Amino acid sequence: MIDALYRMLNSLGFTDPIHSPLTHIPIGLVIGAFVFFAVALIFKRERLALTARHVSILALIFVFPTIVSGVLDWIHFYHGVFMPAIKVKIVLAALLVVLLVIGVVLGGKAKPRDGWMMVIYAVCVLLVVGLGYYGAGIIYGRDTGAAALSAAASPAAVSAAPRAPTKAADAPTETAATAGDAKAGRRLFADGCEGCHPNGGNVFVSSLPVHGSKRLATLADFVAFIRRPSMPDGSAGNMPAYPASTVSASAAKDLYAYVTTAWK
Numbered sequence: 001m002i003d004a005l006y007r008m009l010n011s012l013g014f015t016d017p018i019h020s021p022l023t024h025i026p027i028g029l030v031i032g033a034f035v036f037f038a039v040a041l042i043f044k045r046e047r048l049a050l051t052a053r054h055v056s057i058l059a060l061i062f063v064f065p066t067i068v069s070g071v072l073d074w075i076h077f078y079h080g081v082f083m084p085a086i087k088v089k090i091v092l093a094a095l096l097v098v099l100l101v102i103g104v105v106l107g108g109k110a111k112p113r114d115g116w117m118m119v120i121y122a123v124c125v126l127l128v129v130g131l132g133y134y135g136a137g138i139i140y141g142r143d144t145g146a147a148a149l150s151a152a153a154s155p156a157a158v159s160a161a162p163r164a165p166t167k168a169a170d171a172p173t174e175t176a177a178t179a180g181d182a183k184a185g186r187r188l189f190a191d192g193c194e195g196c197h198p199n200g201g202n203v204f205v206s207s208l209p210v211h212g213s214k215r216l217a218t219l220a221d222f223v224a225f226i227r228r229p230s231m232p233d234g235s236a237g238n239m240p241a242y243p244a245s246t247v248s249a250s251a252a253k254d255l256y257a258y259v260t261t262a263w264k
């Protein structure tokens, strides 16, 4: 069902996560509540304190679609893997909901001189900032070097697509018979791998990017790896396995053609 939702969005031309645009609504409202209460406190305006409460009610309402879209994106793009940033975000989001509820309940009686109310609104602002910080870290692969890699590699990644098929055509016949279609591989990668491996990096384990990986030594090594991913020491890691039912042998070949020629 989740896939159907994303397929529908894709067919409308929207391929991005849905959480990122939605998240601005509660962020703006939480900041709005804080600003209204701060002004109420400074100028002793009771009506503005009430406005702050009304704005925080809206924030509380819009927090829910934002959380749901975050969970959907997480399942769709990251296969529901519990990376550290996701755990932090779950805790911060739970705290935000609790504080917003407290703020809405107590805010009805709050007077502009109530400093504790200001603290609640201020902590809510800090929580949304933290949520945004960790969310951006996931999307841009912060601390993974993937962001820097992306800046350096994107022109090459763009030109890799038209170049790769030419290369395959130039190759000796026996490789031409086995070589995959890098262009098709690029689409497969964008669909199934890019979320965790933006620009050939690795959002989870920055030291294990796809780009230049030892697992790409031969097609057989690569296929064996995606069928049963593991850490370099052989222990189980976080990458989901891709059995032949999700990535067929020929799709794996296309993927291989792409990951070995992109990001030069």
Ligand code: HEC
Binding pocket: 077, 078, 079, 081, 189, 192, 193, 194, 195, 196, 197, 202, 204, 205, 208, 209, 210, 213, 214, 215, 216, 225, 226, 229, 230, 231, 232, 236, 237, 238, 239, 240, 242, 247, 255, 259
């Ligand atoms: C949910 C996140 C996620 C998805 C989706 C994902 N990977 Fe990975 N990938 C990882 C993680 C995490 C590792 C590190 C090893 C581990 O934890 O299993 C990894 C490691 C790798 C490596 C080996 C890097 C090394 O040198 O050890 C390759 C190659 C790779 N992935 C390719 C792919 C391809 C191709 C796809 C799409 C078919 C894909 N990955 C989809 C998370 C993901």
